[in-house]
Amino acid sequence: MNKVAIGGEFTLRLLRDAGIGQGMRALDVGCGTGDVSFLVADLVGAGGEVVGIDRNGRALEAASARADELGLANVTFVEADLAGSLNGIGAFDAVVGRRVLMYQPDTVETVRKLAHRLQPGGLMVFHEHDTTMVPVCRQAMPLHFKVQGWLREMVARESADLSMGLNLHGVLTQAGLSVEHVRAEAIVQTPTQTYPLADIVKAVLPRILEHDVANSAEVDIDTLEQRLQQERLSVGATYIGDMMFGAWARKAASAEGGND
Numbered sequence: 001m002n003k004v005a006i007g008g009e010f011t012l013r014l015l016r017d018a019g020i021g022q023g024m025r026a027l028d029v030g031c032g033t034g035d036v037s038f039l040v041a042d043l044v045g046a047g048g049e050v051v052g053i054d055r056n057g058r059a060l061e062a063a064s065a066r067a068d069e070l071g072l073a074n075v076t077f078v079e080a081d082l083a084g085s086l087n088g089i090g091a092f093d094a095v096v097g098r099r100v101l102m103y104q105p106d107t108v109e110t111v112r113k114l115a116h117r118l119q120p121g122g123l124m125v126f127h128e129h130d131t132t133m134v135p136v137c138r139q140a141m142p143l144h145f146k147v148q149g150w151l152r153e154m155v156a157r158e159s160a161d162l163s164m165g166l167n168l169h170g171v172l173t174q175a176g177l178s179v180e181h182v183r184a185e186a187i188v189q190t191p192t193q194t195y196p197l198a199d200i201v202k203a204v205l206p207r208i209l210e211h212d213v214a215n216s217a218e219v220d221i222d223t224l225e226q227r228l229q230q231e232r233l234s235v236g237a238t239y240i241g242d243m244m245f246g247a248w249a250r251k252a253a254s255a256e257g258g259n260d
Contacts, residue, residue: 010185010244011098011127012039017181018125018248020044024093027117028052029082030100034063034075036127040096041075051089053080082110091119098127101171102155102164111175121253124177130165130243131155134186139237143227144189147197148241150213154204157211165245177249187242191233195241198225 020026022045028037031052041050052075054060060077067075080086082104095114104110115124131152135145156162165184172179189195201208202221208214220227232239 008035008039010246011036014127014183014246014248015039015043015096015125018094018123020094020096020123020125023047025049025091026051026094026096027089027092027114029095029097029114030054030103031063031077032056032059034066034077036096036098037063037075037077038066038070038072040094041072044074046074048074050075051092052077053082053086053089055079055081082113086113086117089117092117092122093119094123094125096125099129101126101168102128102160102162103158105159107161107164107167107171108174111171111177115175115177115251118251120251122251123248124172124251125246125248126168126172127244127246128164128168130184130245131162132166134240134243136240137237139235141231141235141237141239143231144197144239144241147201147224147228150201150208150219151204153213154208154211157213158207165243168245168247172247172249177251179247179249182245182247184243184245186240187244189232189239189241191236194229194232197241198228 020040020043024044025048026040026044028040028050031037031054034052037050037052044050052063057079060079063077078089095118101107101110118124135148152162161167169179169182187195201219201224205219205221208219209216
């Protein structure tokens with residue numbers, strides 16, 4: 001099985017429990033460099049197929065290169081924008097996505113468009129986050145709160161929905177799907193249980209700087225992990241920094257699906 005990326009355990013369990021399995025044809029929307037696509041590829045097996053779409057051509061090039069390295073023949077990547085037409089990619093047994101609905105200006109209409117790609121009875125599975133109820137800690141952890149604030153403010157300035165996790169059920173329902181399950185899971189840190197917060201900041205640092213959320217000197221990325229670790233150890237506290245939501249819903253068995 002392919003290596004599960006940071007935070008991917010929740011996504012993998014969500015996909016499995018939703019019913020993504022052998023022989024299915026699945027669409028991964030906002031696939032980026034392919035992390036979720038590869039999880040789905042393992043689940044659908046050689047008899048299934050995964051199509052990943054994204055508007056970022058460079059990310060798709062990286063995804064294709066990774067698929068070649070992994071020897072995955074059941075995954076293809078197509079450049080497409082959710083704001084445009086999705087005709088020409090055919091119909092799917094499942095549509096999946098992670099942290100993509102939160103960036104859509106009209107989330108319900110986006111889900112409706114994606115539902116048209118589903119076969120009758122098909123599955124829609126999304127993993128989203130909610131940053132309005134975190135961070136939480138009984139003790140003072142100013143650096144952790146500040147760093148988590150950078151990420152939250154970056155996403156806010158990108159016009160994302162910070163409550164997308166809590167809104168999942170409503171969005172899927174309004175789009176005409178039947179919601180079967182919603183779950184949430186906190187990302188917990190303790191002195192002995194860590195989370196790669198500094199790595200995440202490093203990955204999105206260009207966006208943090210672009211949106212003037214913080215400057216390079218304040219972030220001091222080369223020492224950030226050490227400073228976060230020192231704070232965790234000195235306080236000895238349990239800290240909840242993020243809340244993940246997952247949901248799956250089903251298209252009516254009698255509804256029409258996309259077939260072009």
